[in-house]
Amino acid sequence: MGQLSINGNRLWDRLDELAQIGAIPETIGSSRLALTKEDGRARDLVVSWMKDLEMDVTVDGIGNVVGVWHGPKTDTALRPVMTGSHIDTVRSGGRFDGNLGVLAGLEVVQTITEMGVSSRHPIAVGFFTGEEGARFAPDMLGSLVYVGALDLETALNTVGVDGEVLGDELERIGYAGRAMCPGVIPEAFIELHIEQGPVLETEGITIGAVESVQGISWTEITIEGQSNHAGTTPMSMRRDAGYVAGEISTHVRQIANQIGGTQVGTVGKIDLHPNLVNVVASKASMTVDLRNTSEMILRESESYLATFCEEISEKENVTISSKSLARFEPVEFDNKLIETISSTADNLGFSNRRMTSGAGHDAQILARVCPSAMIFVPSKGGLSHNPEEYTSLEEVSAGANVLLHAILNVAGECS
Numbered sequence: 001m002g003q004l005s006i007n008g009n010r011l012w013d014r015l016d017e018l019a020q021i022g023a024i025p026e027t028i029g030s031s032r033l034a035l036t037k038e039d040g041r042a043r044d045l046v047v048s049w050m051k052d053l054e055m056d057v058t059v060d061g062i063g064n065v066v067g068v069w070h071g072p073k074t075d076t077a078l079r080p081v082m083t084g085s086h087i088d089t090v091r092s093g094g095r096f097d098g099n100l101g102v103l104a105g106l107e108v109v110q111t112i113t114e115m116g117v118s119s120r121h122p123i124a125v126g127f128f129t130g131e132e133g134a135r136f137a138p139d140m141l142g143s144l145v146y147v148g149a150l151d152l153e154t155a156l157n158t159v160g161v162d163g164e165v166l167g168d169e170l171e172r173i174g175y176a177g178r179a180m181c182p183g184v185i186p187e188a189f190i191e192l193h194i195e196q197g198p199v200l201e202t203e204g205i206t207i208g209a210v211e212s213v214q215g216i217s218w219t220e221i222t223i224e225g226q227s228n229h230a231g232t233t234p235m236s237m238r239r240d241a242g243y244v245a246g247e248i249s250t251h252v253r254q255i256a257n258q259i260g261g262t263q264v265g266t267v268g269k270i271d272l273h274p275n276l277v278n279v280v281a282s283k284a285s286m287t288v289d290l291r292n293t294s295e296m297i298l299r300e301s302e303s304y305l306a307t308f309c310e311e312i313s314e315k316e317n318v319t320i321s322s323k324s325l326a327r328f329e330p331v332e333f334d335n336k337l338i339e340t341i342s343s344t345a346d347n348l349g350f351s352n353r354r355m356t357s358g359a360g361h362d363a364q365i366l367a368r369v370c371p372s373a374m375i376f377v378p379s380k381g382g383l384s385h386n387p388e389e390y391t392s393l394e395e396v397s398a399g400a401n402v403l404l405h406a407i408l409n410v411a412g413e414c415s
């Protein structure tokens, strides 16, 4: 164990090259919302790297891309051991979120090829369409279609926050593939990802063996009031959608503070209409992201929000409607795989701890069809979904080496 090691500098250089696509000026981050032309160019680059590694590359109907590698001793009838993540980013994205998991997978394949190592199972590296859900909700949309949990037609007809239709955008960037959905069920799925939180850095630990992912609830709330003159309308006569959106946003924070523990609540998006300085807003559309490690408490937080909306719609004489954009219960990963990750980190001499994920990931969706788990590496300052997101070369290399040996452990290393 340990004689095989990835080439950290090569991985680092690929992360840098990929980050240049959609680069955010004066930062190290990238902006590559799903199915934009930047996403298309990034896909082309990663596919070219897969082909350089002589992987069999397939693109499915929702644009998920999977490269499969087999060595001289591989039994191609066996299910592949799969790794990967996503290369789409949020608008203010970092270079590591998702990208690390995909490029570390390619680095694993290149390392075992160069070292003349083979594996009994094929090894697959994938990137899933629209993991972030920031343009086309829900998040993990591509992996949901991959495992058969979301119907392809429904997914293709998804309308984005910009009014574009997902299927049209997929055609436009040339990634409306022909491979079947649902995709090939892997033997196992292991995803390397940055933690995107403060735990590992605070505790000075290099590797996270992720045991679970917390529950996620995304709701779009629409508030309809009445536009009116900002100067002449007495406060008692207002039906102010802007004010109500602000109250709901404040209440989301109060719910999180009142519940405490792992509860989080975020209002990340508010659009007002007509959005003018001297007009009482007639309409507001906003999103609420609630999360908790406990399904029961997450439901509680959702009902607090619903009750507040009912009360304030009455009080402010506005109409409030809501639509679920995404809803995932907490997910537990596979114990045997988690143990493999922990013991691999131990054998490689990396400090490690068990932990849960605050962010959603494709691995939680693959967990519906095969044993699945994740490896975390630290995020500087716990920062993510921010162009200054950072993980060091040493930490990136440590994570990729744990991924290398964990994959070979499951795939059956043979020389």
Ligand code: HGY
Pocket (backbone or CB within 6 Å): 131, 132, 133, 139, 140, 358, 359, 360, 361
């Ligand atoms: O929202 C999430 O947790 C992930 O970044 N899609």
Ligand code: MN
Pocket (backbone or CB within 6 Å): 086, 097, 098, 131, 193, 360, 361
């Ligand atoms: Mn991610």
Ligand code: MN
Pocket (backbone or CB within 6 Å): 090, 097, 132, 385
């Ligand atoms: Mn993300």
